[in-house]
Amino acid sequence: MTHFYPLSVSQVENLTTQSVAISFEIPTDLQSNFAFKAGQYITIKHTIHGKEVRRAYSISSAPVVSGPQNSVTVGIKEVAGGAFSPYANRYIQKGDVLEVMPPQGRFLYEPTSAPVHILGVAAGSGITPILSIAKSVLASGPKYSFTLIYGNKSPQDVMFSSEIEALQIAYPNQFKIQWVYSQAKEDQALFGRIDTAAINYVLKNTDTAPFDGAYLCGPEGMIKTATEALEKSGLATDQIYYELFTVTTESTTEAGEATEGALAAGNIAVEVTVDGETTSLEMDAKTILLDAIIKADIDAPYSCQGGVCSSCICKVTKGSAAMIKNQILTDSEIADGLVLSCQAMVTSAEIAVDFDDV
Numbered sequence: 001m002t003h004f005y006p007l008s009v010s011q012v013e014n015l016t017t018q019s020v021a022i023s024f025e026i027p028t029d030l031q032s033n034f035a036f037k038a039g040q041y042i043t044i045k046h047t048i049h050g051k052e053v054r055r056a057y058s059i060s061s062a063p064v065v066s067g068p069q070n071s072v073t074v075g076i077k078e079v080a081g082g083a084f085s086p087y088a089n090r091y092i093q094k095g096d097v098l099e100v101m102p103p104q105g106r107f108l109y110e111p112t113s114a115p116v117h118i119l120g121v122a123a124g125s126g127i128t129p130i131l132s133i134a135k136s137v138l139a140s141g142p143k144y145s146f147t148l149i150y151g152n153k154s155p156q157d158v159m160f161s162s163e164i165e166a167l168q169i170a171y172p173n174q175f176k177i178q179w180v181y182s183q184a185k186e187d188q189a190l191f192g193r194i195d196t197a198a199i200n201y202v203l204k205n206t207d208t209a210p211f212d213g214a215y216l217c218g219p220e221g222m223i224k225t226a227t228e229a230l231e232k233s234g235l236a237t238d239q240i241y242y243e244l245f246t247v248t249t250e251s252t253t254e255a256g257e258a259t260e261g262a263l264a265a266g267n268i269a270v271e272v273t274v275d276g277e278t279t280s281l282e283m284d285a286k287t288i289l290l291d292a293i294i295k296a297d298i299d300a301p302y303s304c305q306g307g308v309c310s311s312c313i314c315k316v317t318k319g320s321a322a323m324i325k326n327q328i329l330t331d332s333e334i335a336d337g338l339v340l341s342c343q344a345m346v347t348s349a350e351i352a353v354d355f356d357d358v
Helices: 085-090 124-138 161-170 196-206 220-232 289-295 331-335
Strands: 005-016 019-025 041-048 051-058 071-077 097-104 117-123 145-152 175-181 189-191 213-218 240-244 267-274 277-284 313-318 321-323 338-340 344-346 350-354
Touching (some): 005 071, 019 085, 071 124, 117 124, 117 220, 124 161, 124 213, 145 196, 196 220, 213 220, 220 240, 277 289, 321 338, 331 338
Parallel strands (some): 117 145, 117 213, 145 175, 267 350
Antiparallel strands (some): 005 019, 005 097, 019 071, 041 097, 313 338, 313 350
16 A cells, blocks of 8 residues: 555656646556546655655646556646655656656546536646646547636746647647736736636637536645535536645644644554554654554655545544644545545544555
């Protein structure tokens, strides 16, 4: 489950002054491991200045429908003060070898035999998984169509601009795009951010045909606004899929006041099952579950440690835990015992979690 594989960087492309696309070559014996669905991500592990860093990045390339998956590409935008993105943008070169975990993620597009009309809404680097989804939809046939609303500060900040232009040329009747710029006024682009007005403008002017689904990727505020606007337009909740790349900062105490239920106190007995092996440890009740697991040198899967990706999901098989934040798991999944271990505060005197049974 937590296996990383050494992959060689086959290409590094500068997308903007602050973002790059990094492609990995997949050896023949790993091509089945790295088969993916549009919308998924990979986790990259690398040691920088003597410290191991893991980060999840969405895949921008389209999955191979038939034949081997011999490469995978991700988009990485530099984040000020980031642990990995500045390194990736400045130092990674063709031929470098990085440790990569096979694709994961629940934000994915499932190909259909019937033609579909899909809406994509993205801001900044949120275009990365949306681009993979758009490619997959459009390549399915001439009756499949995709409309994109893409927000940035200016045209100079647009990631994958050449690939988007290529889609416009290749699919002139299937692919439509509405640009939105918050700091530049351009012809045929909306000025401002992606808000209710921008969504409604597209629904009433750019593409008036009903949508079969919508995929949203960006900051939490945009996700919320777009979801509300689309639901008011008649799109069902279960037709709207989203993935956050940031979450609203929520003030919590060391003991996790944002959780529901009474937290445990003192030391907690923990059993952790990963890759079929169960390990016992003790942790302080004020510690986040994943932090204690990492400190015990247990190789559990994790990446962002911020509740944004889904790498660290585990199942509580004994005891209980409450999450500080949750933007991923559904109510039914929580009822089934699943938690994001990077957001889990233990609410029982002992707990057992299984990373395999998810």
